[in-house]
Amino acid sequence: MSDSPFRTEPDPRDRAPQFVLPLVVRIERAAPPARTDALETAARAVLVLLADERSAGDGVWAGAVRDWQDARIRKVVRRARGAEWRRAEALPGITVTGKTAEVRVFPPVPLDGWPRDLARLQVSGTDLDDPEPPPAADPSAPVLWLNPELEMSAGKAMAQAGHGAQLAWWELSGEERAAWRDAGFPLAVRTAEPARWPGLTAAGLPLVRDAGFTEIAPGSCTVVADHPALR
Template identity: 75%
Template sequence: MSATLDRDAVPQFVLPLVVHIERDAPPARTAALEAAARAVLMFLADERSVEGEWADCVTAWTDGRIRKVVRRARGAEWRRASALDGVTLEHEGAEVRVFPPVPLDAWPKDLARLQVSGTDLDDPAAPPAPEPGLPVLWFNPELELTAGKAMAQAGHGAQLTWLRLDDEGRKRWAADGFPLAVRTAAPDAWPALTTSGLPVVRDAGFTEIAPGSCTVVGDMPELRAG
């Protein structure tokens, strides 16, 4: 994207994410957030996004506001969504599919009919501390986000971390399957994370929270080392 391009002046695209939520077997919240983040990374690394049939719409999306919207599906809805072009990632009982970017007001009908609200998920127990050396997406401890909003923010954090890496770093992460953890930062650790030089997501404020709110910090060992 040109450095002088006004992101608000170009046509706006959105990256659709759909999370599979059956009434009797919803995924855990942290698993869903981690699945969303990894699915976004898998989509970005896919050859179809880099130089294949999705490349033009990916460029159009990244030229504007890099928006992501999470919707939920179950049963036949999920099967119809799964038939559309995209990539699906399963992680610890959570299943998320990412689709090529679409114009903000021109979603495919099988995605447009899906609900945005209602993605309320919980963790049955507090997640353990991340393994040493594992990339972590740290969430702002002062914000309360719905699961759908948090999944989009996790995707943003993963994408900013991906963009900060060099080609070799991206190849290594992809070859490992994009391991990462999503956790809420300790309140006393959050200020230092946001000023550490690590990738920080600042929300545009379209939904739920105030514009400019810092939501996620992407903490990767090799970015700290650099």
């Protein structure tokens, strides 16, 4: 993905080696996933990778995860089907399954060093729909609230939801992280009511501000991570 024309000011993090977290969503022609389920599955996939023992300490992915987190926390969602998906599944990573969605998350890779079988996958074409409006979110569970004023493709929104989940993860204690992990990382992704959005952004909860590489202007507030432990 190239830098957005919205970018105007250099960021100190740009001086560090740049890594990206690849996520691949399975989109078969005959049975595409529901949009909200894809967003929620992508957010859980990020959490599953962060909680995996291979991402911590001396784990095989730990160095790449540290390098990724030291620069910009980039995530890119690509789509695959059929043989493309099977090739993606053969690479080191973790597949997370939702009600209708399958998302595979991979350890971070250099921005210009994607594995060939992932680099050839398309970023565009992730425009998904919900066949029915999602139910109201459980107020006792973590909710990732999307900005109602922004239009994002499903792929972009999946990356933003994953970022929101990651910010919440960073804010939790070790005990709180373990409880969330052991419960299977329950969460919901919903678009906030316009009247509620200003209050959410002012509540002191983890807030995603997009870097502006694609689709939206830099600094745009995209997601508020409303975890019960952080209220």
